[in-house]
Amino acid sequence: MNALKNPAHRAWLVLLVATGITWYLGEVGAAGTLAIVSMLLIAFVKGRLVILDFMELRAAPRLWRALLEGWLILVSSLILLAYWISLK
Amino acid sequence: MTIVTATLAPGVAPDKRLPGDLAIWFFILAEMLAFAVFFASYAFARASHVEEFNLYQQTLDRNAGALNTVLLITGSWFIVLAVQAAHRDDARAIPRNILLGFLCGAGFLVVKVFEYAAKFGAGISMSTNTFYMFYISLTFFHFMHVILGMVILTILWVQAKKGVYGAHNAHGLESGAAYWHMVDLLWIILFPLVYVMR
Numbered sequence: 001m002n003a004l005k006n007p008a009h010r011a012w013l014v015l016l017v018a019t020g021i022t023w024y025l026g027e028v029g030a031a032g033t034l035a036i037v038s039m040l041l042i043a044f045v046k047g048r049l050v051i052l053d054f055m056e057l058r059a060a061p062r063l064w065r066a067l068l069e070g071w072l073i074l075v076s077s078l079i080l081l082a083y084w085i086s087l088k
Numbered sequence: 089m090t091i092v093t094a095t096l097a098p099g100v101a102p103d104k105r106l107p108g109d110l111a112i113w114f115f116i117l118a119e120m121l122a123f124a125v126f127f128a129s130y131a132f133a134r135a136s137h138v139e140e141f142n143l144y145q146q147t148l149d150r151n152a153g154a155l156n157t158v159l160l161i162t163g164s165w166f167i168v169l170a171v172q173a174a175h176r177d178d179a180r181a182i183p184r185n186i187l188l189g190f191l192c193g194a195g196f197l198v199v200k201v202f203e204y205a206a207k208f209g210a211g212i213s214m215s216t217n218t219f220y221m222f223y224i225s226l227t228f229f230h231f232m233h234v235i236l237g238m239v240i241l242t243i244l245w246v247q248a249k250k251g252v253y254g255a256h257n258a259h260g261l262e263s264g265a266a267y268w269h270m271v272d273l274l275w276i277i278l279f280p281l282v283y284v285m286r
Contacts, residue, residue, distance in 0.1 A: 026284040
């Protein structure tokens with residue numbers, strides 16, 4: 001379990017599991033509001049792990065961390081808005 | 089000792105730094121904004137063609153998409169390991185991990201080529217319909233970024249073999265690594281958006 005002390009190893013494991021969940025949701029044909037929100041949430045968590053633990057922006061100057069996390073929020077919000085419009 | 093303590097501003101972490109060169113981060117941000125426009129265009133185009141998008145999304149190979157996600161995530165992870173190796177001056181682990189990351193990228197390209205061959209073989213093209221126009225252009229634009237990332241990894245590998253990187257000099261390696269992680273980050277949004285969300 002010593003290996004899990006490395007944030008990169010932890011991030012990699014979580015990313016693999018999260019990818020498996022998204023794939024599974026596709027296999028069972030998940031659709032609609034709950035499925036869309038879940039998948040966006042999973043993508044958001046994954047993206048954040050890449051930004052913080054792979055790009056190593058966790059300890060970076062606040063501006064750069066905010067810019068990349070802000071991008072993630074912007075993209076997720078736009079996608080959510082478009083899907084919300086499509087469900088109306 | 090008192091002088092050292094006095095020069096450190098209180099509450100500021102001494103290692104608060106941006107990995108790599110500042111220029112690469114501006115480049116990454118520009119690339120990410122271009123993809124943000126692409127992703128939003130897809131989502132809003134879908135809103136006015138919901139049935140078409142839902143129907144043709146079913147023809148995509150989700151297994152290939154998920155496998156490619158695993159390949160990019162793992163490729164990114166190897167590059168993190170290469171950077172970590174540089175920071176602890178483990179000269180042999182640097183090129184080894186860069187090579188493994190490169191091979192994951194190559195695996196991605198192979199899977200994607202098979203996927204494209206199946207689609208093009210079925211007579212599908214950019215002009216087939218709006219969904220395929222987006223599917224082909226979005227994934228191909230990303231495909232080109234994977235190739236550029238692999239070119240960067242090749243340069244990093246050559247430099248690493250020469251022993252350029254170490255705790256004293258990891259700047260170039262960190263810059264290339266950041267670009268490679270961006271390629272991964274973009275696919276993490278692209279895969280659920282185009283292949284799964286409905």
